[in-house]
Amino acid sequence: MSVGERLRPATATRRWVGLGAATLAWLVLYQANGPFWDWLVYRMASLDPASRLGSGVHFFFEDTVKIGLLLVGVIFAVTVLRSFMSVERTRALLGGKREGVGNVMAAGLGVITPFCSCSAVPAFIGFVAAGVPLGVTMSFLIASPLVNEVAIGLLFGMFGIGPTLLYVGAGLLIAIVAGFVLGRLKLERWVEPFVFETRLGGQVIDPSAGLTWEDRIQMGVEEVGVILRKIWPYLLVGIALGAAIHGWAPEDFFTQYAGAGNPLAVLIAVLIGIPLYSNAAGIMPLVQALHDKDLPMGTLLAFTMAVVALSLPELILLRRVLKPPLIATFVAVTGAGIIAVGYLFNAVIPA
Amino acid sequence: MIIKILGSGCANCVNLELVTREAVADLGIDAQFEKVTDYPAIIGYGVMSTPGLVVDEKVILSGRVPTAAKVRELLESLTS
Helix, strand or coil: CCHHHHHCCCCHHHHHHHHHHHHHHHHHHHHHHHHHHHHHHHHHCCCCCCCHHHHHHHHHHHHHHHHHHHHHHHHHHHHHHHCCCCHHHHHHHHCCCCCCHHHHHHHHHHHHCCCCHHHHHHHHHHHHHCCCCHHHHHHHHHHHHHCCHHHHHHHHHHHCHHHHHHHHHHHHHHHHHHHHHHHHCCCHHHECCHHHHCCCCCCCCCCCCCCCHHHHHHHHHHHHHHHHHHHHHHHHHHHHHHHHHHHHCCCCHHHHHHCCCCCCHHHHHHHHHCCCCCCHHHHHHHHHHHHHCCCCHHHHHHHHHHHHHCCHHHHHHHCCCECHHHHHHHHHHHHHHHHHHHHHHHHHCCC | CEEEEECCCCHHHHHHHHHHHHHHHHHCCCCEEEEECCHHHHHHCCCCCCCEEEECCEEEEECCCCCHHHHHHHHHHHHC
């Protein structure tokens, strides 16, 4: 019996009361987190807030709990909201759309459609078989991992609404432009031929249809468990590295090499980020620690995007339907978009 | 009945098969399991989000791993 089944309440009233109580408990824990570790680390354990050990230890515990809470809240809310959308519905909306309008819609839908990268191949074939242009399909495939719900939640919790909106806007822009460019390049000859021969058969069923509120809430609870089980090692490594940087890295070490003074910083950050396979949860603690060391936001956002948008496992999956030159072009165009956005932000946001 | 699990071998497909086998055992149905991992064949069923569950050539679920209770419900409505 899954957690969701055990949690399933008997009546609608109990369900909403339960949800309300959980929300309240979440808010209280979130507010109490900082003061609690101040008390435990600085008062009870008598570590000096100004010392490396003290601030490093405090950063590790406070961030672990804070990020854990943010993830639980964001994953639950996003899963429930996304249960109203589906890849099937998105494909129906995109069918017959021209390039341009299609790219804009595909990028937006890529953000709100529940999508697992393990479904990238069937979704790609399904879109193309339904007559969605290649470039429009690419906009969807770029936006979906790039504008990541975990990253949105964590950015909002750590840096506030400004950087979060910048991240979402930049991600959409990259997906629209990169998809449009890829469409213009007429790369159909580098798609495996079987894709164009495949026909959608059977009756397409929409997974988002016919769900009750109980189903949606249950899906939210289960998704929290699934994602946390999957990402916790990345998260702990990320927070530990963040704590080490926070407490031990010399104040000017990073600004010297990757600060506003180095014109190649964004380029290098993106080139490091592309092969790095982690996820938003593992990256964000690092980003926060580096931000505290005065690294510019554009460089950090570009690094985050490079890590989450382009990952080796997804590229290997896509190899089943795309030939290597198209995969290389896909990585190059998306990477170039991320680099451009990084420089743009560094130019417009004062460090 | 013939039950097909659609998907290219990711964790979700394994989980779907587990809960479906559980549901089948609960109901005491005589069922034969098959895996469909070939992408054109999966699309042939109209499934774009894996995993998918096909019973006697009819798609009854796709895009998520349900609970065993949910599968039991779906299978019951098909057999009765």
